Amino acid sequence: MNWKSSFILGAVIGVIGGYAAKEFISKKTKVSPEKVLEYVKKQFKESGPISGSWIHMEAVPYEKHQFHYEVYKGGISKNNNGTNEQYEFIADAYTGTLLDLRRLPEELAS
Known part of the structure; x- marks a missing residue:
């Protein structure tokens, strides 16, 4: 293999590798x-x-101020x-950020 074909092969592999890395990094x-739950408890x-404490193990859709999230719901x-x-509490499933928190009335807490 001469240097031109080695260079082209290397460039193609580099482009494919870069694209694959970009796709891997950009996946949420x-x-x-x-x-x-550990973060909220802390x-x-x-x-x-x-x-x-408890947390629902499956993320569910949630909308707040016209923004759409996937969230975990739980309690403390x-x-x-x-x-x-x-x-x-309601926390973003991708970042763990607490989006909403509310105290339950005493009659519901018992």
């Missing part, structure tokens, strides 16, 4: 639900101990001065 991958623990329970408080 979801954060595991366990990691999302945030809650900053204001006191938690007594329980904590004891605050003898009162059991429960919260529901």
Whole structure:
């Protein structure tokens, strides 16, 4: 093989490799639900101990302010001065970012 055909072969392989790398990097991958729950629990623990937590293991569609997301839904329970408080959260499945959090009323938390 002469230097011209080696150069062309190398260039073609480089272009194909670059395209494959670009496609691999640009694919979105979801954060595991366990990691999302770990992150949310860490945030809650900053204001006191938690007594329980859960997360739905499958991402579901969600819309907020006309933006569409795939999200994990979950919950956290904590004891605050003898009162059991429960919260529901919604977190982005690709970044783990907390998108929504709401405290459940006491009658639903029991």
